[in-house]
Amino acid sequence: MNSASCAAKISTQPFSLNPTSLTSHDNPLVFPKPTSLFLGSTRKLRLSSSSKLNLHRRSGTVVAVSDVVKQKKSKSTPSLLITKEEGLELYEDMILGRAFEDMCAQMYYRGKMFGFVHLYNGQEAVSTGFIKLLKQQDSVVSTYRDHVHALSKGVPARAVMSELFGKTTGCCRGQGGSMHMFSREHNLLGGFAFIGEGIPVATGAAFTSKYKREILKEADCDHVTLAFFGDGTCNNGQFFECLNMAALWKLPIVFVVENNLWAIGMSHLRATSDPQIYKKGPAFGMPGIHVDGMDVLKVREVAKEAIGRARRGEGPTLVECETYRFRGHSLADPDELRDPAEKAYYAARDPITALKKYLIENSLASEADLKAIDKKIDEVVEDAVDFADESPVPSRSQLLENVFADPKGFGIGPDGRYRCEDPKFTEGTAHV
Amino acid sequence: MAAIFQGVGAAAALSSSPSNSFDSKKFVFSPCRSFSVRKGASFAVVRSDGRVNLNPKGRRAQQLISNAVATKSDNAAASSSSKPGHELLLFEALQEGLEEEMERDPRVCVMGEDVGHYGGSYKVTKGLAKKFGDLRVLDTPIAENSFTGMGIGAAMTGLRPVVEGMNMGFLLLAFNQISNNCGMLHYTSGGQFTIPIVIRGPGGVGRQLGAEHSQRLESYFQSIPGIQMVACSTPYNAKGLMKAAIRSENPVIFFEHVLLYNLKERIPDEDYICNLEEAEMVRPGEHVTILTYSRMRYHVMQAAKTLVNKGYDPEVIDIRSLKPFDLYTIGNSVKKTHRVLIVEECMRTGGIGASLIAAITENFNDYLDAPIMCLSSQDVPTPYAGTLEEVTVVQPAQIVTAVEQLCQ
Numbered sequence: 001m002n003s004a005s006c007a008a009k010i011s012t013q014p015f016s017l018n019p020t021s022l023t024s025h026d027n028p029l030v031f032p033k034p035t036s037l038f039l040g041s042t043r044k045l046r047l048s049s050s051s052k053l054n055l056h057r058r059s060g061t062v063v064a065v066s067d068v069v070k071q072k073k074s075k076s077t078p079s080l081l082i083t084k085e086e087g088l089e090l091y092e093d094m095i096l097g098r099a100f101e102d103m104c105a106q107m108y109y110r111g112k113m114f115g116f117v118h119l120y121n122g123q124e125a126v127s128t129g130f131i132k133l134l135k136q137q138d139s140v141v142s143t144y145r146d147h148v149h150a151l152s153k154g155v156p157a158r159a160v161m162s163e164l165f166g167k168t169t170g171c172c173r174g175q176g177g178s179m180h181m182f183s184r185e186h187n188l189l190g191g192f193a194f195i196g197e198g199i200p201v202a203t204g205a206a207f208t209s210k211y212k213r214e215i216l217k218e219a220d221c222d223h224v225t226l227a228f229f230g231d232g233t234c235n236n237g238q239f240f241e242c243l244n245m246a247a248l249w250k251l252p253i254v255f256v257v258e259n260n261l262w263a264i265g266m267s268h269l270r271a272t273s274d275p276q277i278y279k280k281g282p283a284f285g286m287p288g289i290h291v292d293g294m295d296v297l298k299v300r301e302v303a304k305e306a307i308g309r310a311r312r313g314e315g316p317t318l319v320e321c322e323t324y325r326f327r328g329h330s331l332a333d334p335d336e337l338r339d340p341a342e343k344a345y346y347a348a349r350d351p352i353t354a355l356k357k358y359l360i361e362n363s364l365a366s367e368a369d370l371k372a373i374d375k376k377i378d379e380v381v382e383d384a385v386d387f388a389d390e391s392p393v394p395s396r397s398q399l400l401e402n403v404f405a406d407p408k409g410f411g412i413g414p415d416g417r418y419r420c421e422d423p424k425f426t427e428g429t430a431h432v
Numbered sequence: 433m434a435a436i437f438q439g440v441g442a443a444a445a446l447s448s449s450p451s452n453s454f455d456s457k458k459f460v461f462s463p464c465r466s467f468s469v470r471k472g473a474s475f476a477v478v479r480s481d482g483r484v485n486l487n488p489k490g491r492r493a494q495q496l497i498s499n500a501v502a503t504k505s506d507n508a509a510a511s512s513s514s515k516p517g518h519e520l521l522l523f524e525a526l527q528e529g530l531e532e533e534m535e536r537d538p539r540v541c542v543m544g545e546d547v548g549h550y551g552g553s554y555k556v557t558k559g560l561a562k563k564f565g566d567l568r569v570l571d572t573p574i575a576e577n578s579f580t581g582m583g584i585g586a587a588m589t590g591l592r593p594v595v596e597g598m599n600m601g602f603l604l605l606a607f608n609q610i611s612n613n614c615g616m617l618h619y620t621s622g623g624q625f626t627i628p629i630v631i632r633g634p635g636g637v638g639r640q641l642g643a644e645h646s647q648r649l650e651s652y653f654q655s656i657p658g659i660q661m662v663a664c665s666t667p668y669n670a671k672g673l674m675k676a677a678i679r680s681e682n683p684v685i686f687f688e689h690v691l692l693y694n695l696k697e698r699i700p701d702e703d704y705i706c707n708l709e710e711a712e713m714v715r716p717g718e719h720v721t722i723l724t725y726s727r728m729r730y731h732v733m734q735a736a737k738t739l740v741n742k743g744y745d746p747e748v749i750d751i752r753s754l755k756p757f758d759l760y761t762i763g764n765s766v767k768k769t770h771r772v773l774i775v776e777e778c779m780r781t782g783g784i785g786a787s788l789i790a791a792i793t794e795n796f797n798d799y800l801d802a803p804i805m806c807l808s809s810q811d812v813p814t815p816y817a818g819t820l821e822e823v824t825v826v827q828p829a830q831i832v833t834a835v836e837q838l839c840q
Contacts (some may be wrong), residue, residue, distance in 0.1 A: 139589065173622035182621035189588055189625070190617065197612055200578040204585020211591060215568055216538055241578035248573070402623035405681035409660045411709050411756025414763040414795050418709070419756075 080362055081297045087355070087364045088373065090296055093132055094124040094352050095377045097148035100157060101327075103381045104147065104164060108331050112389075113164045116193075117178045120148040122294075122326035125351035126258050127152045129299025130226055133307055139187040139225040141202035144179035145258075145325075146191045149228060154186045161384035167391035174394045175402065195229065196236035199255070202227035203242045206253035206316075213313075224310040225253045232263030234277045240284075243318065247285040250315035254306045255281075257320040258293065264329040265337045281318030293321030294349040297358065324349075397426045517700045523693040525667035526556045529674035530594065532703070534564055537592060540678055543570040543583055544596030544633075553598050554634055554693050580606035580631065584613045587629040592678060600635030600687065601647040614683045615658035630677045632686035636727055636777055637825050639691070643813035646821075651783040653685055654755050661754040662708055663687040663726040667697040669752060672706030680708060687754070689727045711758035717747030720835055721765040723788060724775040725751045728826060732775050735831035744835055754784050757791050766792060770801040771838050775826055780808040805834050 082090065101119040108117050120127065123145075131140060131152035142149040150160050155171055163170025164178055171183050172191075180191040189205055192198040205225040212221040233239055234257060246253050257277050261268045269275050281288025287309075291302045299321060306317035324346035328335030359365040404410065407420035419425060520528070534540045542557055548571040551558035561569040572579040576597065583593040597603040603610065610631065617625055637646040653661060660682050664670035670688070677684040706712075714729065715736060724732045729750050736746050747765050751757065766772055772792060774785040785806040792804055807826045814824050 141585075171622065172620060172624070175622050176620040180620040182617075182624050184621070184624040189585065190621070192612075194608065194612060197581070197608065200581020200609060201585035201588065201613060203578065204582040204587070205589045206585075207582055208586045208589040208591050211541065211567060211586070215541075215565070237575075238578050238581070241573070241575035242582075244573055245575065245578060245582065402619045402621075403658050404660075405618055405623075405626040405628070408709055409658075409680075409682045409756065411753065412758050412760045414759045416760040 080364070081301065082364070084364045087359045088369065090128050090132060090300070091352070091355055091359065091365070091370060092373050092377065093128040093152055094296065094355065095374060096151055096157065096380065097124040097127060098352060099377050099381045100147060100151060100160070100384070103161075103385060105327070105331060107161075107164070107385065113166070113178070115177060115179075116144065116330050116332065117164070118145040118330045119327045120145055120325070122346065122350070123258055123260060123323045124148060125296035125299050125355075126228070126256065126293045126321045126323055129296045130228075130254070130256060130303040130307075133300065133303050134224065134226070137187060137223050139189050139202070139205040139223065141189045141198040141205065141225065141227045142181070142191060143195060143198060143229055143233070144191075144193050145230075146179070146181045146188075150181040150183065150186075150188055150191075153183070153188050155181065155183045155188060157380050157384040158387040159183075161381075161388040162391050165388040165391070166393065167388055168394045168398065169387070169391040173398065173402070175398075195233040196238035199227050199229060199233070199238050199242045202253060203246055203251060206246065206251035206310075207249070209252050210249065222311045222313075223252065224307050225251075226256055226307075227253060228256045228258060230263065231257065231259040231261060231268040231277065232266065232271065233257075234259075234280070235272055240280075243280070243284040243286070243316070246316040250313065252310035252313065253316045254303070254310055255316060255318045257318070258323055259320050260323050260325045262325070262329070262338065264333065267337075276320075278318060278320040286316045286318055288318045288320070290320045290322065293323030294346065294351050294354065296351050296355050326350075400425060515698065517698045519696060519698045520667060521693065522664075522667045522670050522688075522695040522697075523554055523556050525671040525697075525699060526664075526674055526688070527558060527560070529671040530557065530678075531560060531563070533675055533678040534560065534568065537678075539590065540592045540594065541568045541570065541586070542594045542596065543572055543579055545572055545574055545598045547571060547596050552596065554688075554690070556688075556693075557596070576602050576605040577607075577609055581609040581613060583629050583631075584609060584617070584627055587627045587683075588617065588625045592628045592630075594630045594632060594678060597631065597633030599645050599647075599690075600633040600649050601644055603631065603633060603649060604647075604652070606631075607652070610653065610659070610685070611656050615656040618658060626681050627683045628678075628681050629683045630674075630686055631683070632674075632677075632688060634688045634690045634693070636687075636689040636691065637809070637814050637821065640816055640818055640821055641690070641814075642816050646814035648778045648783075648809070650687060650754050651778050651781075651786075654784065654787060659683045659685055659755070660708060661685045661687065662752055663689075663754055665689070665692060665726050665729045665750055665752070667695055668699050669706050669712060669750075671699060672704055673708065673752070675703075676705040676708045679705065684708065687726060691727055692730075706752075709753050709756060709758060711761040712750040712752050713747075713761065714750050715746065715748040717745040717769065719745045719769060720747065720771040720773055720838055721762070721769045722746050722748045722773045722775060722831070722835070723751055723762060724748065725754065725784070726777060728775045728777050731826060731828045732831055735828040735835070738828065738832050739835055742832075742836075744839060746835060751788070757788060759791060759795055762788075762792065763796055766796045767799045770799055772800065772804045773831070773834055773838055774804065774806040774808075775831055775834075776806070776808050777825055778808055779811050780806075781811050783808050802838055805838055807831060807834055 097120060101121050104113065104117060104119060107113050127148045131149065136154065140149055140153050147160055151157060159171040160181065163172055163174060163176060163181065166174045168174055171181060176182060176191060179193045182188060182190050189201055190198055202225045209221060209223040209225065212218045243255065259268065259277060263271065278288035278290040289302055292298050302319055306319055309315065309317055326347060356370060360367065408418050410419040413419045413422065542560065546553055547557040548561035548566055548569045557569060580595050583595040586593050614627055614629060617627055635648055650661060653659065662673050662677065662684060664673050674686065677686050722732050732748055736748060739746050747769055749761060749765055774788055776783060776785045778784045785808050789804045789806055807830055809826065810824050812824060815821055
């Protein structure tokens with residue numbers, strides 16, 4: 001089925017939200033705002049008539065996961081997707097992400113953090129849905145919108161907040177900042193300011209995992225790497241080059257597209273010839289999946305399958321999460337281009353509200369349980385701010401310490417000694 | 433010094449003739465070398481006149497290793513007994529270094545275009561895929577930016593990759609990864625991740641390869657904080673620097689030259705490395721310091737013959753470490769001769785020579801009797817026509833003229 005006929009199908013659907021915030025009229029092929037019906041339409045787009053979730057075929061079946069979820073739910077004895085413990089864990093993680101980002105906004109406007117700060121409000125389901133399934137040794141590679149990925153991966157809120165304040169106790173000693181969160185302990189490989197830059201790094205981490213298993217004979221090494229990036233990145237060469245290499249060598253990686261439809265002020269539909277990103281997976285020989293990124297349970301189901309595939313050595317997966325950021329691109333973005341109707345539509349699909357509803361309706365948790373978590377997280381975030389406030393700023397001596405892993409790289413000075421042997425070197429006053 | 437030189441002055445010219453094959457015996461100037469047996473820790477400096485300089489100021493001494501490159505007189509004496517070491521070409525020396533490091537450490541791997549089955553466009557990785565397998569010697573698709581980034585990601589997570597750019601010029605496509613990730617990630621991660629990667633490839637002006645295949649990227653990369661750059665010029669230092677680069681925890685960009693791959697030299701059998709941060713004394717002298725690297729070393733040595741016949745005594749230093757500069761060796765030389773000539777293949781604007789002039793002027797201005805002269809390639813895209821290409825790079829005649837001018 002070609003795109004044109006699909007567009008026709010979609011446009012005849014009764015409910016569609018047009019992204020009429022587009023003021024440019026040179027793009028006639030405007031896809032209506034993907035709704036829950038879009039996922040249904042996806043089923044009609046599928047080439048195979050089978051409705052089974054089949055991710056094992058090398059040609060890569062494109063599947064809407066909500067179908068799977070619906071099927072599960074339609075069994076006679078409704079089985080729940082999560083246990084109470086899992087539910088509370090997911091809730092807590094999403095609340096942490098939301099509360100932390102809200103606090104970042106406050107702190108930014110109070111002059112405690114500077115530069116470009118990109119907040120994740122609204123997209124928590126993707127981070128929580130994927131990262132909570134990982135082990136500590138699995139790796140996560142992110143973009144500049146990385147605070148919540150760091151928190152989900154286990155980096156303490158204190159370390160992230162300190163890093164944002166530029167203090168030495170930050171996870172990167174204050175040297176990275178908002179867009180460069182790294183944690184060796186938790187295998188968070190960044191934090192990258194240029195889009196697409198992290199995808200090859202993630203591919204490399206997946207390569208190491210395969211190398212460890214096959215060359216270094218660490219037979220049980222099944223570490224998986226997740227690469228998070230946005231819709232804008234999917235038009236970048238590094239994305240395509242890495243899809244090719246990952247599929248070619250069957251690397252244990254999952255490419256997670258956080259499609260929030262906007263790259264600063266550039267609508268995804270204005271920038272992309274074929275906006276359905278998940279279709280690009282099969283072109284490279286891996287499954288491409290589209291999932292509702294505002295629903296943490298759906299994301300988690302897809303993530304389980306994709307991560308499982310990678311762990312079993314079956315290769316990469318491309319997952320497109322339809323999501324939305326409630327705030328502007330960054331705290332400096334006035335966010336004037338997006339249609340208020342579009343924003344309202346997604347605000348109504350707030351992932352935290354949805355999970356809360358699910359937990360309560362299925363008697364997995366009570367209001368009191370959830371309120372307790374809210375309170376706990378508030379305290380964690382407050383504590384993080386206090387900690388960051390009280391932490392020291394980096395002294396001059398820190399300036400040159402991490403330029404080289406081996407500081408002999410600064411070379412030999414005129415006196416014959418290595419520059420790093422100069423006592424003034426650590427003071428940061430030595431000339432290099 | 434001059435006496436020693438003339439004694440072995442029968443060495444033939446190392447000209448930029450069509451033949452690419454050189455005989456190592458021509459390198460008979462008893463170069464003063466620094467050796468390190470362990471990774472960069474210590475060495476002894478053997479000077480050309482036989483004096484051994486232990487404990488050069490500030491460095492820890494180690495055992496003495498005799499001059500590995502046989503001088504002509506040594507050859508004559510030892511012709512009856514088995515000569516030490518083995519003879520090979522520069523690309524074989526690189527391969528040997530790579531192979532030994534891959535045997536020594538299973539985390540060392542190679543990635544690049546045609547490095548595996550094809551054996552490398554200049555045969556540096558020949559035979560390695562058969563020996564170590566297709567994953568350790570990885571044939572990549574043509575995606576420099578991404579596979580360099582992949583190498584960086586692999587380095588961050590515990591491997592020690594050697595990334596080959598089929599031609600150094602192709603690494604321009606990987607500039608994003610080299611500048612942003614290779615150089616920066618150790619710093620922006622607060623020291624958490626090391627990137628022990630080696631990025632290597634052939635560069636420089638070849639024989640009518642055209643503008644895009646004749647690029648010198650030293651100048652483009654030199655500003656990137658966090659990386660080291662070295663340029664090899666002999667089989668001996670090629671192998672030594674390759675091993676040192678692989679063992680280094682820092683990211684190293686390793687410049688080879690297309691026209692030097694067939695140089696022949698006798699190198700030691702035993703394990704050795706060359707210090708990444710040090711320059712190499714090629715020919716000690718008194719009148720003028722000539723600083724050079726890579727292929728221009730040979731043009732300089734050819735000019736040196738002419739100069740010696742004219743009565744000059746040039747001191748030739750192969751700086752080897754393009755970033756950082758070895759200001760100790762260079763400084764000592766400047767303090768001795770008071771005149772500096774830089775001969776490089778880099779472009780004039782913003783090249784290695786430009787940085788070197790700045791560094792020397794800043795540190796040793798008082799010792800200079802004349803302004804520093806720098807001979808670089810012309811600021812033109814390398815023309816295809818042979819006659820034009822010849823005048824794009826510095827030729828020995830120009831070097832002779834420059835020295836004469838400098839020493840007036």
